[in-house]
Amino acid sequence: MSGAASGALRVERTGAVATVTIDRPKARNALDPTTIRALDATLAAFEDDEALLAVVLTGAGDDVFVSGGDLKALQKVAGAEAGRRMARATQRVFARLEALEVPVIAAINGATFGGGTELAAACDIRIATETARFGFKQVQMGIMPAWGLSYRLPRIVGRSRALELLLTGRTLTAREAKDLGFVDRVVAAREAGKAALELAQAIAGNPPLSVRLIKQAVQGGRDAPAEAAGVLEAALFGLTWGSDDHDEAVRAFFEKRAPRWKGR
Numbered sequence: 280m281s282g283a284a285s286g287a288l289r290v291e292r293t294g295a296v297a298t299v300t301i302d303r304p305k306a307r308n309a310l311d312p313t314t315i316r317a318l319d320a321t322l323a324a325f326e327d328d329e330a331l332l333a334v335v336l337t338g339a340g341d342d343v344f345v346s347g348g349d350l351k352a353l354q355k356v357a358g359a360e361a362g363r364r365m366a367r368a369t370q371r372v373f374a375r376l377e378a379l380e381v382p383v384i385a386a387i388n389g390a391t392f393g394g395g396t397e398l399a400a401a402c403d404i405r406i407a408t409e410t411a412r413f414g415f416k417q418v419q420m421g422i423m424p425a426w427g428l429s430y431r432l433p434r435i436v437g438r439s440r441a442l443e444l445l446l447t448g449r450t451l452t453a454r455e456a457k458d459l460g461f462v463d464r465v466v467a468a469r470e471a472g473k474a475a476l477e478l479a480q481a482i483a484g485n486p487p488l489s490v491r492l493i494k495q496a497v498q499g500g501r502d503a504p505a506e507a508a509g510v511l512e513a514a515l516f517g518l519t520w521g522s523d524d525h526d527e528a529v530r531a532f533f534e535k536r537a538p539r540w541k542g543r
Contacts, residue, residue: 345395
């Protein structure tokens, strides 16, 4: 395992899986501009990493994922125009996270409030401990979602449920979040990181080209008309059908052995 550090962000690598940890315990892993810029730089490096096949995103400690935006740091953002610029800058970072060619799994180990729910929503899969809580608290702070949640949450839980959560500031238990579809799996306390890493490693054991193109097909077809999504799927399928890894999978099947992926 190799590790790298960038201020409040830690990156560790195990084979084709990278684990990104937001490590600001004194601020309960709240997101400040410096941490958001560090995440952006990390994502830029991931985009050029052809050996990467899955990412786990988590928060340090056992009782908090991300407690929201760092209010002390964000007090320096004064006025409507500065707020708009800050929102757009962070939206671009979260959109970059969502657009990664490889799946991003959120390992949610505790409290997830405000901006933390926005970060979790930008991930592809969310695994939470049974002790996790999800608070959509923006409205109670006299603001509203700023980092893409008003777009993503209705697509995850449905329009009316999203409106209820965003307009009330309601806090969900992990089980309630799973029932609504915001969380994909609930695990025992302190087990989110382990479960997310196991899932990431299972994904990374598959052919690299297929992993990346499946993510692209789901992402690209999400808001497209059915016909356009079908055209995209067929084009990407053609790339996998003609790949060396597909040929290897067929040979391995008939030879009754484990395939050896080439990534092409």
